[in-house]
Amino acid sequence: MFANPRKILIGLALLAIALAAPAFVYPVLLMKVLCFALFASAFNLLLGFAGILSFGHAMFFGSAAYVSAQTIKVLGWPTELGILAGGAIAAVLGLVVGALCIRRKGIYMTMITLAFAQMLFFVFMSAPFTGGENGLQPVPRRAILGMIDISNDRVLYYVVLAIFLAGFGLIYRVIHSPFGQVLKAIRDNEPRAISLGYDVDRFKLIAFVLSAGLSGIAGATKAVIFQLASLTDVHWGMSGEVILMTLVGGIGSIFGPLLGAAFIVGMQNQLAGLGEWVLVVQGLIFMTLVMVLRAGIMGLMSDLSRWVSKLRASR
């Protein structure tokens, strides 16, 4: 998977940090970061590599949260099955919505995703099982595979880390596969991809379903961690947040969404007591990034490293 030894070292160092982290940071916060990192990576698969801006990814995240909460709490399913069910439902939803979306292009596609997400929000708001404003809670934390007790936050952290690594690994593989190359070709020049004989709509749809399904896994896991699925998870604000995370980290970079998720979750944690100002700060970050830093943190870092190497070369 990793070609050169430097990358392997960086990868191992990151893994070591991830394994040791709960000793230093509150595990629930770390789990939240991991969940949103997976969500943002799944979103980035669509925006960064297929060029599709979805403004409705909350519908996949939130639906899966409700499905896993419902199956685990009310139907008594095992935790791992509930999470998979959430991901599966989100993927099916992605198939339906994606098939409709790709009938239009560009900015229209974005508005369509937003509209469908809003429709789902209303459906969940009035559906009897969702508990309305209170949400669906408390979701019991049943032992994984009947033997790993996840009532302990630290144990659950390692389970969530495993889910994240599996999801992230899949995204990494997809991006570096021939399929991912075709996606990038479509993003950069759709007419050319069509003329080369690729069934563009099919590729877009598969990317949409993958992204939706993985967003669903993230949402379902979130429901297990916080033992809650609520309207916040399907609200358009959630769709905006995942865009913000990806934008902060760097659209189209592989590790960018992880940084972005950590940054935004950390910021929300710091500003939690300030209520409405979180919204204002998020809006200001959006405006600033779009004006001056469209490539996000990863873009800034590659600019810096280029600058440093240029400086070295000139000496």
Place this chain on the structure above:
Amino acid sequence: MDVIFGVPLPLLLGQLVLGLINGATYAILSLGLAVIFGMLKVINFAHGAQYMLGAFVAWMMASWLGLGFWYALVLAPLVVGAGGIVLERVFLRHLYDKDHLFGLLFTFGFALVAEGVFRYYFGSTGQIYTNPIPGGVRLGFMFLPHYRIFIVVMALVICFGTWFVIERTKLGAYLRAATEDPVLVRAFGINVPLLITLTYGFGVALAALAGVIAAPVQNVSPLMGSHVIITVFAVVVIGGLNSIMGAIVTGFALGVIEGLAKVFIPEMSNTVVFVIMAIVLLLRPAGLFGQEQ
């Protein structure tokens, strides 16, 4: 009592009028979005926030300065429109040569800031704005408030006025030409950047005007914008952004359909617009009045 399809006539007509009023808001807002999109190629996500700002400026004028509705009807759109011009000059201008989605994300950020600030100062419950034209007409089968008649008439005047300016005047011809080929129009000595700025200001003023008009029938609340804008996006997808008349007709039609849904299928009244959007996407992907570019 008269009954149509098992529904009492007054109820049906009442919802029909309410639907027309919502449709008036949808029509003015989607008209503004279409005008802005035509020139700037930007989907103005801040449109809902600017609608909310229009209502709030009217409310502030009334409760802090004692200026009544008729002043607000003229002044609030000017104030909010001027804000829009500043936004365009300082920020949006620099995004035209970038990917279109950045314009959307920037205006989304602005909408978050506006909503957040107003939620902090005014809470999310909303303020009451007094009805400037109390009273109404008794039609025998129902009571029709004067103000509701005013909204519908006013919206028709605004929509067809805008349509007339764009489709039938020289200024409108410049606008349409600049939409087609800005470089060529500039070569003819027309100040296209200024035209773009004024177009954005005008579109924003339209949103604010819709807000002022809606203020007496709705709670003036910081949430009113984000709520309506998503429905308006669906309206725009159904109607297409290429046609001014398409935006107007679709706006009114969907308002009425939503009103009817409240009577006949109440559980779907919130979602009917989105269902129609899905059907239109299946049957006519380019939208009812649009052609795919």
